[in-house]
Amino acid sequence: MAVISVSHLDKSYGKVHALRDVSFEVDEAEVFGVVGPDGAGKSTLFNILTTLLLPDSGDAAVLGLDVRTRYLEIRKHIGYLPGTFSLYPDLTVEENLVFFATMYQSSIKENMPLIASIWSQIEPFKKRFAGKLSGGMKQKLALCCALIHKPVLLFLDEPTTGVDPVSRKEFWEILRSIKQQGISVMVSTPYMDEATLCDRIALMQDGQIMRLDTPKNIIRDFNGHLVTLQTPDIFQLLKVMGQYAAHCTFYPYGENLHVIFYEPLEKAIPEFEVFLQQNDITHGEIEQIEPNIEDCFIEIVKGN
Amino acid sequence: MRVILMLIKKEFLQVFRNSLLWKILILAPLAEFLLFPYTADYEIKNVKVVFVDHDRSTMTTDILSTFSASKYFINEGVVESRQEAEALMRADKVDFIVEFPADFEKSLVRQEPVKVHITANAINTVKAGLGSEYVQTVLGNYFMTMAESTPKVSPISADTEYDMDVFSELETASVSSLALQSGEGQDMQKMQLQLSERMQRAQRDQELMERQAEKAEQAERAKQAEVAARAMNPQLAQLVTTNVYWFNEQMNYKNLIVPGLLIILVTLIGAYVTALNIVREKELGTIEQVNVTPIKKWQFLLGKMIPFLILGLVEFGAGLLIMNLLFGIHIQGSLLLVFGLTTVYLLVMLGLGFFISSMASNQLQAMFIVFFLFILFVMLSGILTPVEGMPQWASYLNYANPMSFFMSAMKTVILKGSTVDNIRTQFIVLAVMAVVLNAAALISYRETAK
Structure with a gap:
């Protein structure tokens, strides 16, 4: 059974069309990732599914319950970690946890086993004000507060934005363990590397889902051939590449340039080399590489 | 129930930890009570008077010394000419010019009408109005005593002229004249x-x-x-x-201003603190985190209402105590009635705070809305200026002003000892306002975030 099913969801804020005809389903005990740049509509989608916002049109059901009418029941069974830290900074770690447990008519004792592994990490600081915690600790506390009522489904809106790489890695390990306890997770992130850690991902752009599949399938279905090249002057190269846009999709990737060709490489690379020569571009070897999820996303968004 | 208790506990924890709020809650009433009644006094003291004495008789010298003796005036001495006196007024050195004509004493003895020319600097209209009344009183008293000792004194009239450097059209406007008829x-x-x-x-x-x-x-x-x-x-x-x-037998201005201050205090806590508190939760995003929990909107609002109601009543009680100990104003009516009335008024203000917080998206917006309404309420309520002096349309506006109803009810209960029967109207109006505002806030919150 699908824990979330969304069909033809639409939402506008005045002239801004935040969600356009969004449809998807999330299965039980799945980590479902929503990936996309800022302004793609991720938070709007989360706000609708967590019953904080009403859609303009379309249907959304969480745990089989309509978000429009049965929001109070939905709220009992979901946990939500908003994009920004939203616990009381002037309450201590422990007070925050007790507060939210009470709001859910639950108690810390009851559901300690579920959060024990996370709680053990922040317990030494339980008398500290939540506002005085480090970024990673704040997220762990927020996660504890979101799990304290033993939800069936957990929503995490950009949980790792602004968190250091070590804490990010830890956080994803925690998510995995949460999933193992049978809790479904819907998570959004602007980090492409985190997307591969999800069971399935939805690539979002301009309020639309461009692609929805497992990370493996998305990479497998990469349309075109990806090459990388190095050059001492990437800015000069990017300037010149404008003239070659009809033949390929290109974008800077770190210090390299990634180019996607849609013709067989045997034909495309020699032609490209001639073009570079004509424009006096010195460059390293043009190598074919395996695309990662970020290449896939850019191809889907920018590609012809 | 457990949920609401938790919400209340959380609110108190936060209030007690907010050291600034705490200080404001203690200092604001103290500062208000210790400073305001003294500074916002309608009594005018130290009015500076200069004299142009064309007569230089015993009588005018006598009058001059009367002014010197009065605690309300500072005798700035006698100058030679009117021009000189006017120059002093333009330089803001004096507030009043009193000019005696050359044959002042002679005319009085001969029982001919005499004119004393009083010029007031009307930049400060209150000072000019009250000051000229004082001047006339001093002159009047002098002639009264003189009339008793000397049998024959002529009628005197003192013309007051309000002089305003900025608004020259007022310069020669004779506003009032004292006509002292002696026997x-x-x-x-x-x-x-x-x-x-x-x-x-x-x-x-x-x-x-x-x-x-x-x-x-x-x-x-x-x-x-x-x-x-x-x-x-x-x-x-x-x-x-x-x-x-x-x-208010001594016409003690404090008897009016102190209950007014209490009302201002209660309003500040009710509307300001509540609105800012909720909007702060919006800013922090905590309200969102609470909104995804299954608690209901009325539980949330009640969890805010009870702590601030208690705070408001405690603050009010402290204010009453100060009023009694410091200013010796005793509550003539029933204490229970005073608190009951305040509770209803606080509910109105809390509702207003809630309603504003549902519209404002940050503390700055909330602050401006509350401040704007607060000033309107205070101006119309009659706390600082008498309602009787307002035009008719302003008194119609007062029908929508909870502070005005509260003020009139409080004044009569505290100073006059009125009972429930006397203030029934105010009670009912405030209760209706409380219900309407809180319902509006609840509906508004339901609409913005279910």
């Missing part, structure tokens, strides 16, 4: 005094008799009696006009 002879004078005594006594008796009756009605009757007396003998009546101020 023609000693017998007449005596008669007058006897009569005035008798009238005063009569008035006093009348007052004692009517004390139990309703104030408005009484004042009206007293006025009628006075008018009747004046009709009988207009000249005499003018001499014996005595004012008796009921329920």
Whole structure:
């Protein structure tokens, strides 16, 4: 059974069309990732599914319950970690946890086993004000507060934005363990590397889902051939590449340039080399590489 | 129930930890009570007067020393010419110019009409108005005593002229003139005094008799009696006009301003603190985190309402105590009634705070909305300026002003000892306002975030 099913969801804020005809389903005990740049509509989608916002049109059901009418029941069974830290900074770690447990008519004792592994990490600081915690600790506390009522489904809106790489890695390990306890997770992130850690991902752009599949399938279905090249002057190269846009999709990737060709490489690379020569571009070897999820996303968004 | 208790506990924890809020809650009333009643006093002291004395007689010297002796005036001395005096006024060195004509004393003795020219700097209209009244009183008193000792004094009139550097059109506007009619002879004078005594006594008796009756009605009757007396003998009546101020016998301005301050205090806590508190939760995003929990909107609002109601009442109680200990104002009516009234008013203000917080998206917006309404309420309520002096349309606006209803009810309960029956209207209006505002807030919150 699908824990979330969304069909033809639409939402506008005045002239801004935040969600356009969004449809998807999330299965039980799945980590479902929503990936996309800022302004793609991720938070709007989360706000609708967590019953904080009403859609303009379309249907959304969480745990089989309509978000429009049965929001109070939905709220009992979901946990939500908003994009920004939203616990009381002037309450201590422990007070925050007790507060939210009470709001859910639950108690810390009851559901300690579920959060024990996370709680053990922040317990030494339980008398500290939540506002005085480090970024990673704040997220762990927020996660504890979101799990304290033993939800069936957990929503995490950009949980790792602004968190250091070590804490990010830890956080994803925690998510995995949460999933193992049978809790479904819907998570959004602007980090492409985190997307591969999800069971399935939805690539979002301009309020639309461009692609929805497992990370493996998305990479497998990469349309075109990806090459990388190095050059001492990437800015000069990017300037010149404008003239070659009809033949390929290109974008800077770190210090390299990634180019996607849609013709067989045997034909495309020699032609490209001639073009570079004509424009006096010195460059390293043009190598074919395996695309990662970020290449896939850019191809889907920018590609012809 | 457990949820609401938790919400209340959380709110108190936060209030007690917010050291700034805590300090404001303690310091604001103290500062208000210790400073405001003294600074917002309608009594004018240290009015600077300069004299242009063209007469230089014993009589004018006498008058000058009377001014010097008064605690209300600072005698800035005598200057040679009017020009010199006006220059001083333009330089803001003096507030009043009193000019005696050359044949002042002579005319008085000859029983010819004499004019004393009083010029007031009307930049501060209150000072000009009250000050000129004081000047006239001093002059009047002088002639009264003189009339008693010297049998023959001529009628005197003092023209007051309000001088305003900025608004020259007001310069020669004669606003009031004191016409002191003295008697023609000693017998007449005596008669007058006897009569005035008798009238005063009569008035006093009348007052004692009517004390139990309703104030408005009484004042009206007293006025009628006075008018009747004046009709009988207009000249005499003018001499014996005595004012008796009921329920505030010394006409102590503090008796009015202190209950007003209490009301301002309660309003600040009710509307300001509540609105800012909720909007802060919006800013922090905590309200979102609470909104995804299954608690209901009314539980949330109740969890905010109870702590701030308690805070407001505690603050109010402290204010009452200060009022009593510091200013010696005793509550004439029932204490329970005072607190009941305040509770209803606080509910109105809390509802207003909630409603504003549902519209504002940050503390700055909330602050401006509350501040704007607060100023409107205060201006119209009659706390700082008398309602009676307002135009008719302003008094219609007051029908939508909870502070005005609260003020009028509080004043009568605290100063006059009114009972529930006397303030039933105010009670009902405030209760209706409380219900409407809180319902509006609840609906507004449901709409914005279910």
